[in-house]
Amino acid sequence: MQTQTFHWISSFLEAQAAELGAATNTLLAYGRDLKDFDVFLSRRGSDFMQAAKADVEAYLVHCDAQGLAKSTRARRLSAIKQLYRFAFEEGLRTDNPAIQIAGPGQDKRLPKILSEAEVDALLEAARASGRSQADQTRNTCLMELLYATGMRVSELVGLPISATRGDPRLLLIMGKGGKERMVPLSPPARTALTEWLLMRDKQDEAAQAKRLPVSRHLFPSRGASGHLTRHRFYLLIKEFAVAGGVDPAKVTPHTLRHAFATHLLAHGADLRAIQTMLGHADVATTEIYTHVLEERLSELVLEHHPLAKEGKRKSAGRISSDGQ
Structure with a gap:
């Protein structure tokens, strides 16, 4: 495998693990699928960097000709789509090159939803989590900033x-891609950041007094990157979920980004404004949150509206008949 190809796949898988909490088996499957795609491209004298839409379509035809199941072909296309979305970002x-290619009958999956109450529980858990006051203050700032801005986890941990x-x-x-954007902070986020x-x-004053270098990062770490890693924050947010009584399977840094968008939309925010704050290049990417909100509203009606229950529906019909 070429060095460039290895870098693409390893970086992509690392991001999947850290930002989305992808399971080990999922990561292994993605790795196998992308290596297979790489072999196909090399036979055509191409690679991940040069591949065009026609190459991706030819690969899907190749997979079909091999007699691969629809689910396998859908998974391979999903891996390719996600790789190129990652590469673009x-x-x-x-x-x-894969953005407009339709899968073999696979439904578009909507992101997991965290309720406002669940987010509040995570924030409360962050305030009480840590071995020291400094840890608790940092954890509070991390979570408040993430929920207030909808940042990607890589943007959050790497903040200067x-x-x-x-x-x-x-x-x-x-x-x-080096694109800058300004995002407003909520009052709780401003307070957490100030503290x-x-x-x-x-900490910097203490370091300077000892003639030690100070970090340029908001959330410094002793690791090679110099700042808190995406993987470490992923583990932290799982700890907050357990402490806050929220199902850890629902909680990843990316679900907080989804929560930011869906909660803003539910409270009347403009879709274009949410697009700008999320840093989406295309509003079509942001429009998935309208589907999430519609689905959630439908669930609420079915769960709580009295006429949604069969027994009450019949009772309402009898009342109507008596009143005529």
Whole structure:
């Protein structure tokens, strides 16, 4: 396998594990599928960087000719689509050759939903989680910023401390492909950020007194990256879920991003504004949240409306007849 190909696949799988909490078996399947696609491309004198829509379509025809099941072909296309979406967001490519290719009859999966009460439970758990006051203050800031802005986890953990100085009502985020966007902060997020900055300043003063270097990151770490890793934050948010009584299977950094969007939409926010805050290049990507909201509203009606229950529906019919 070429170095470039290995870098693409390994980086993609790392992001899937850290941001979406993909299971080990899922990651292994994605890895096998993408290696198979890479072999097919190499036979055509191409690779991940050069592949066009026609190459992806030819690969699907190849898979069909091999007699692969529809579910297997759908999974392979899903892996390719997600790889190229990741590559586009990371700036590895300026286009997505698989975006308009329809799968073999697979339904589009909607993102998992966290209720506002569940998010509140996660935030409360973060405030009480940690071995020290510094840990608790940092954890609170992490969660408040994530929920207030809908940032990608890579954007959150990699925030430079310089981006948080100045006006605390707005946060400058460096998105995928080097694109910057300004996102407003909620009052709880501003408070959490202010408290963490005070603690960070004290840490920097202590380091300078010992003639040690200070970190340029808002959430520093001793690791090679210099900041909290996506994987470490993924583990933290699972800990918050357990502590807060929220099903850990529902909670990943990405579901907090989904919660940000769906809760804003539920409270009347404009779809274009949500698109801008999420950093989506195309509003079509953001429109999935309208489907999430519609599905949730339908569930609420079926669960709680008195006429949705068969017994009461019959009773209502009798009342209507008596009244005529």
